[in-house]
Amino acid sequence: MTAEGTSPEILFWVGCAGSFDDRAQRITRAFATILQAAEISFAILGNEESCTGDPARRAGNEFLFQMSALQNIEVLNRYEIKKIVTACPHCFNTLKNEYPALGGNYEVIHHTQFLQELIDQGRLKLKEGGTFKGKKITYHDSCYMGRINGVYEAPRSVLAQLDADLVEMKRSRKNGLCCGAGGAQMWKEDEPGDKRINTERVEEALGTGAEAIVANCPFCITMLNDGVTAKEKQESVMVYDLSEMIVNNLQ
Amino acid sequence: MIQQIIFIIVAAAALGYAARQFLRVRRNILLGQDEATTGDPGARWSNVLLVAFGQKKMFKRWIPAVFHFFIYAAFLITQIELIEIFIDGIFGVHRFFASGLGGFYTFVISFIEILSLLAFVATIIFLARRNALKLPRFHKPEMKGWPKLDGNLILIFELILLVGIFSMNGADMVLQSRGVEHYSDTGNLAVSSWLGPALFGGLSDGTLVAVERFGWWLHLIMVFVFLNYLPKSKHLHIVLAFPNTYFARLRPRGEMENMPxxxxxxxxxxxxGDDTGEADLSMEEELPEFGANDVFTMSWKNVxxxxxxxxxxxxxxxxxANITGKKLSPRKIMMDIRDRAEEIGQRLDSGNKEFARDPEQPLSKENYEDxxxxxxxxxxxxxxxxxxxxxxxxxxxxxxxxLExxxxxxxxxxxxxSAGPSDWLPMFNSIxxxxxxxxxxxxxxxxxxx
Known part of the structure; x- marks a missing residue:
């Protein structure tokens, strides 16, 4: 994004998971494909992007958070970024709710909200009766999109476009159960206990009889994948990001 | 006359001791650090009205919410009757409002009685739920001992208080129906007009007068016991729920407090940046402390x-974490903060120089180290x-x-x-x-x- 006089409509904030994690890279590509299909001009920061600092801050390391965040704000302000879309709820939350206190003010939207906008505006055309038509799927609310930022309906209304049979888990929306990755848990071993949190969540998801578990967060997806694999259900139950569900059904 | 004097002495002692205890609670809360209350006061009042008065969040679980509401409403409305009890007690009159208010008095006291009856049922259900139903959340490790007893004591106190109200009104009803002097006409009260004759109908006038006085004093004494028990009990929520909803943070949930x-x-x-914050941390004499390790470094709002x-x-x-068997229990975090604040408060009250950072100076919040x-x-x-x-x-x-x-x-x-899980070090390094x-x-x- 060495600006060549043209200013992109939107900055796609890829995030660490989306950049480095094999599984999450697939989500990044799916979302980029959708953006191209909708003819959105977007930019990425590439190697000028750093971790937003979310895991450092939640672990308690405020110094590191401030270093990372202030550096990002420098870059974002230098490019005069106004609008950011990201596929990671943790990046979303930090950019949206925590950067303003440090001098970074942007319009931040999550890719689930953006997908809904594109569909509502008719900029994305989906196939009639796609891959998931009539099939049971369930949706896992990530804490950082759901309970923390109150986004429950946008992803569900996107899923409604797929004519799938959306079955809710008992703990959903405000009462959604965490996947176990937040608060920097992703980077550490669990504290001693009876079972892993992702196992608890996957048991609930499998209980719905869904063939696909849809999520909106790369960390949730890793956790849910691990849980499904631990239950030896990886052949029959897939874990998808919302954008992957859509990209499969583009016209 | 003797009754009036006893009443005034008992009331003054109970109110005085309660005031002292409430001031101690206030002092303990203010052991925490100052935190400004920012944001729209309108939104704060709306939280007080909806969440504290309206109990909005309780209604996520319907059944306990309804029973809890009975007890809550009965408690609030009974305060009207308490005003009369005070007037009667001080001036040695009987049912001071009855003659002036007439039918409205009958309505108000009947309303109190119906709510009290509902509260009685709810209290018994809550006792059963706590002790017989074995609801998991009432039987976590942090609920052993005092917290368990506390939960039951409150409910038992409530029952005794309600027994007081109904003996008082029930005996009064029978006395009125017999036209005994001094027992002015209150009209037919909704519950005690049938409960009174059913329970006390066969008693002599003299016994009825004693039952009426017993109920009156029992009610009053339980109110005083309650008031003095509150500051020691989890039941303090009936008071502090209101300020707590007012002072609750309005910032987005996802925003951790910035550390300027x-x-x-x-x-x-x-x-x-602007170089306005010239404080160079490394140059300060004492190593700076960040975050919180004690009540003193929490915000007073946390306390x-x-x-x-x-x-x-x-x-x-x-x-x-708790669902999957980890040791973390958010309730225990809050209980621990209160227990620690109580411990510090008691030690401050003891004046024991052993707890002073500088033994030359008087023991205080600032001069404390245990x-x-x-x-x-x-x-x-x-x-x-x-x-x-x-x-x-x-x-x-x-x-x-x-969470905070x-x-x-x-x-x-x-x-x-510079401690914390070593698992996090690679993440810190790579960021x-x-x-x-x-x-x-x-x-x-x-x-x-x-």
Whole structure:
């Protein structure tokens, strides 16, 4: 994004998971494909992007958070970024709710909200009766999109476009159960206990009889994948990001 | 006349001692650090009205919410009758409002009676639920001993209080029907007009007068016992739920409190910013402390939350760490903060110089050191197990935030002690050196090339 006089409509904030994690890279590509299909001009920061600092801050390391965040704000302000879309709820939350206190003010939207906008505006055309038509799927609310930022309906209304049979888990929306990755848990071993949190969540998801578990967060997806694999259900139950569900059904 | 004198002495003693205890609670809450209350007061009042008065969050679970509402409404409305009891007690009159208000008096007292009857039923159901139904959240490790007894005592006190009200009104009804002098006409009260004759119909006038006085005094004494018990009990939520909902944070849930002193330090390190915050942390004489390891370094609002907690355990019941058998229980975090604040308060009251940082100076909040901290109550394992999912924050019916103290203790551990889970070190290193949460040998644009 060495600006060549043209200013992109939107900055796609890829995030660490989306950049480095094999599984999450697939989500990044799916979302980029959708953006191209909708003819959105977007930019990425590439190697000028750093971790937003979310895991450092939640672990308690405020110094590191401030270093990372202030550096990002420098870059974002230098490019005069106004609008950011990201596929990671943790990046979303930090950019949206925590950067303003440090001098970074942007319009931040999550890719689930953006997908809904594109569909509502008719900029994305989906196939009639796609891959998931009539099939049971369930949706896992990530804490950082759901309970923390109150986004429950946008992803569900996107899923409604797929004519799938959306079955809710008992703990959903405000009462959604965490996947176990937040608060920097992703980077550490669990504290001693009876079972892993992702196992608890996957048991609930499998209980719905869904063939696909849809999520909106790369960390949730890793956790849910691990849980499904631990239950030896990886052949029959897939874990998808919302954008992957859509990209499969583009016209 | 003797009754009046006894009444005034008992009331003055009970109110005086209660006031002293409430002031102690206030002092303990203010052991925490100052925190400004910012944001729209309208939104704060709306929280008080909806969440505290309206019990909005209780109604996520319908059945307990309805029973709880009976007890709550009966408690609020009974205060009207209490005003009359005070007037009667001081001036030696009987049912002071009855003659002046006429039919309206009958209506108000009947209303109180119906709510009291509903509260009686609800209290028995709550006792059964607590002791027979074995609801898991009432039987977590932190609910052993005093907290368990406390929960039951409150309910038993409530029953005794209601027995007082109905003996008083019931005996009065029978006395009125017999036209006994002094017992002015109140009209037919909704519950005691049938309950009174059913229970006391066969008693002599003299016994009835005694039953009426017994009920009156029992009611009054239980109110005083209650008032003095509250500051020691989880039941304090009936008072502190209101300020707690008012002072609850209005910032977005996902925003952790910024630390301007660190932000300014990092800004000046990076050659950014305004250089207004000239404080160079490394130049200060004492090593700075960040985060919180004790009540003194929590915000007073965290301590208020601890005193407002009624240990219902809805937070713990939805905590993913607790559900999967980890030691973390958000309720216990709040209970521990209160216990620690109580401990400090008692030691301050003792005046024992052993607890003074500087024994030459009088013992005070500023001059206090007992060699203990919140880490003696809350283990590292507990604060490390939190996923920051905010389920506890969402669950609390009175807007207590158990997450904030957990994160403040993590900050203390990492920033002040340079401790914390060693698992996090590679993540810290790679963010610091590579700007990425994982150290990878690929660049951020790799995904674009496949």
């Amino acid at each position: 002193e660190i932000m300014n330090e990092v800004k000046s390190m990076m050659g950014l 208020l939350g601890a005193y407002a907690c009624t240990e219902c355990g809805r937070c713990t019941a939805v905590c993913p 060699g203990k901290s919140l880490f003696d109550y809350i283990s590292r394992e507990e604060i490390h197990a939190c996923t920051t999912c905010n389920a506890c924050v969402e669950a609390c019916p009175v807007l207590i935030n158990p 103290p957990i994160l403040k203790m993590r900050r203390y551990e990492i920033l002040t002690e 610091e050196n590579q700007g990425a949460a994982w150290a990878m040998n690929i660049d951020r644009e790799q995904w674009t090339r496949e």
